[in-house]
Amino acid sequence: MSEQIHKRRKRYKGTHPRSFDEKYKELNPEMYPETIEKVISKGSTPAGMHISIMVDEILEFLDIQPGQVGLDCTLGYGGHTSKMLEKLEGQGHVYGLDIDPIEIEKTTQRIRNKGFDENIFTSLLTNFRNIDEVSEKYGKFDFVLADLGVSSMQIDNPERGFSYKKEGPLDLRLNPKMGKPASEILKELSKEELENILEENSDEPYADILAKNIYSFIRSGMEVETTGQLYKIIDKTLNFIEDKNRKDLVNKTAARVFQALRIEVNQEFEVLHEFVEKLPKILTPGGRVAILTFHSGEDRIVKKAFKEMKNSGIYDDVCRNVIRPRKEECHRNSRAKSTKMRWAIKAK
Numbered sequence: 001m002s003e004q005i006h007k008r009r010k011r012y013k014g015t016h017p018r019s020f021d022e023k024y025k026e027l028n029p030e031m032y033p034e035t036i037e038k039v040i041s042k043g044s045t046p047a048g049m050h051i052s053i054m055v056d057e058i059l060e061f062l063d064i065q066p067g068q069v070g071l072d073c074t075l076g077y078g079g080h081t082s083k084m085l086e087k088l089e090g091q092g093h094v095y096g097l098d099i100d101p102i103e104i105e106k107t108t109q110r111i112r113n114k115g116f117d118e119n120i121f122t123s124l125l126t127n128f129r130n131i132d133e134v135s136e137k138y139g140k141f142d143f144v145l146a147d148l149g150v151s152s153m154q155i156d157n158p159e160r161g162f163s164y165k166k167e168g169p170l171d172l173r174l175n176p177k178m179g180k181p182a183s184e185i186l187k188e189l190s191k192e193e194l195e196n197i198l199e200e201n202s203d204e205p206y207a208d209i210l211a212k213n214i215y216s217f218i219r220s221g222m223e224v225e226t227t228g229q230l231y232k233i234i235d236k237t238l239n240f241i242e243d244k245n246r247k248d249l250v251n252k253t254a255a256r257v258f259q260a261l262r263i264e265v266n267q268e269f270e271v272l273h274e275f276v277e278k279l280p281k282i283l284t285p286g287g288r289v290a291i292l293t294f295h296s297g298e299d300r301i302v303k304k305a306f307k308e309m310k311n312s313g314i315y316d317d318v319c320r321n322v323i324r325p326r327k328e329e330c331h332r333n334s335r336a337k338s339t340k341m342r343w344a345i346k347a348k
């Protein structure tokens with residue numbers, strides 16, 4: 001008889017495991033609903049999932065009817081997509097795009113497990129800057145959603161390098177199989193280019209001294225290969241701040257620096273410009289689009305495009321004011337606090 005090797009399951013360390021790997025319950029949310037409920041009720045997002053934002057507002061606006069065809073440009077955890085699929089009542093189709101080859105596989109499986117088969121849901125690994133190609137192949141869409149930025153699963157996974165709070169490689173690529181990681185890009189930037197990126201992508205008030213310091217650290221041969229190494233430079237750069245809120249200020253600055261680098265690494269502004277330009281061509285007459293943005297740079301691009309296209313008659317109607325999540329939602333999910341929603345309806 002062959003000897004069976006007994007593999008011991010990792011011990012779940014108390015109620016608050018610290019490292020990402022140890023959170024095996026959070027990383028398998030479908031299997032541990034009670035743990036997930038507890039984490040969410042404390043206002044946190046479990047490490048292996050993403051809490052969808054402004055679901056009610058989006059569904060109310062999109063007004064999805066059975067038989068329609070929709071496009072979720074940012075599939076993520078599949079939260080919005082699942083709700084859209086429910087609205088179809090078994091008739092129609094939702095296409096879900098994502099650029100992340102790691103999460104799209106898990107999400108597709110998650111949606112299949114909910115009973116949505118190939119006849120009603122298709123996931124496509126592609127950048128939403130290619131919506132024109134998607135539409136050429138699959139036709140026009142009655143409703144479209146883009147929920148920009150990164151998902152909680154991406155932020156929480158230290159291997160992806162999205163957060164200054166987790167030690168990991170300074171990567172920040174939404175698709176780690178394409179392009180260069182942030183650590184490589186940093187080596188190629190001049191001081192002025194880095195300063196511009198910090199200013200334009202994150203309105204960083206300390207852009208000049210941060211760019212100067214990061215640049216000279218790299219040029220003097222110091223390694224900036226990990227999230228922790230970059231955080232230390234930011235911390236050192238701001239050592240003139242003696243305020244009692246110093247730690248908080250350093251963390252907020254680090255969040256802005258990481259955001260600015262992420263936007264650069266993934267060319268997020270260029271992609272968003274291309275996307276809003278192409279959008280009307282992929283919508284059916286009367287087709288509806290909603291976009292969630294998370295910082296002023298993104299919102300400006302959407303606002304301007306919608307306004308111009310309303311004035312030129314491409315859209316029948318666009319939202320006059322930005323729509324924000326309700327207070328209770330921000331309380332339950334702190335990641336919702338910076339969300340802005342805008343919508344448009346294609347002319348008939």
Ligand SMILES: C[S@@+](CC[C@H](N)C(=O)[O-])C[C@H]1O[C@@H](n2cnc3c(N)ncnc32)[C@H](O)[C@@H]1O
Nearest residue numbers: 052074076077078079080098099127128147150
């Ligand atoms: C905020 S999450 C979406 C969460 C989703 N709405 C949900 O309810 O689970 C954003 C997702 O968009 C993806 N993404 C970001 N930029 C993209 C792009 N240019 N093309 C395709 N997917 C993109 C990210 O990889 C991430 O999975």
